[in-house]
Amino acid sequence: MSDEAAREEDRQLLERAQDGDVSAFEALVDAHRDKVYGLALRMTRSEADAAEITQDTFLSAYQHLKDFRGDAAFGSWVHRIAANHALMRLRHRRVAQAAEQELQGPEFTERGSLAEYPISDWSRDAEEKALDAELGTAIQQATDQLPQGYREVFLLKDVDGLSYEQIAETTGDSIPAIKSRLHRARLALREAIDDFYNRDSRGA
């Protein structure tokens, strides 16, 4: 189903759900639960938390169905609710954690040229359907190693597709701060992927 067709179906289901049709609401839950669960799991890295966040998210969507206006997509609305729930949990957890380190970008020479040239252009692999399993693991590990604030922004924007504005509303950070973190997170992950592709050709 195309995105547009899916959104139209959501709109119709939503209208019925707003009129009290519980089965229409359940159909909406079916259509969006994987994405909501995925967001929560990536953010919290805990299956138990992710399951609870998914429950909380759809319950609060149900309780606020009447307030929801059809001008945004149902999917992006529940995504925002889920992001809020996930961040609340993370904020609780973070209290005891040490101050966050800064992420370094690539190295440059004194004249501002790239110190290390990319050896291979692996960008085409992104277009292929299946992902190499080892690369997948390398990416998961690299994402886990990002400092929390960078990880959150990267996951919300690049993996879950929230807008800068939505992330700013959820996290309370400014948009320039969000963009700067996102950029650094992408640089770090790009480097991790690049290292993976060059693992045999560099400094063995």
Added chain:
Amino acid sequence: MYNCKDSINLLLEFLDGEMSAEEAQHVKEHLRGCSPCLDFLRTYRATPGLCKKALAAKMPKEVSEKLTEYLRSKIKSAS
């Protein structure tokens, strides 16, 4: 004239299309003459898509069954 550092610092804005025409022109000019940066840009741009694939998750069946049960019980008790 931008160097690699200037251009790479601005990649996000450049790809978002959110910079002045003049700045964008500077970045383009650098990219035209610098193939390492061009490769850098391509791989930077491909990074989110690869990560998205690597981090995809599906809800386990038991969890989705529990979710349905949970919502039904809450919805019933509310009505």
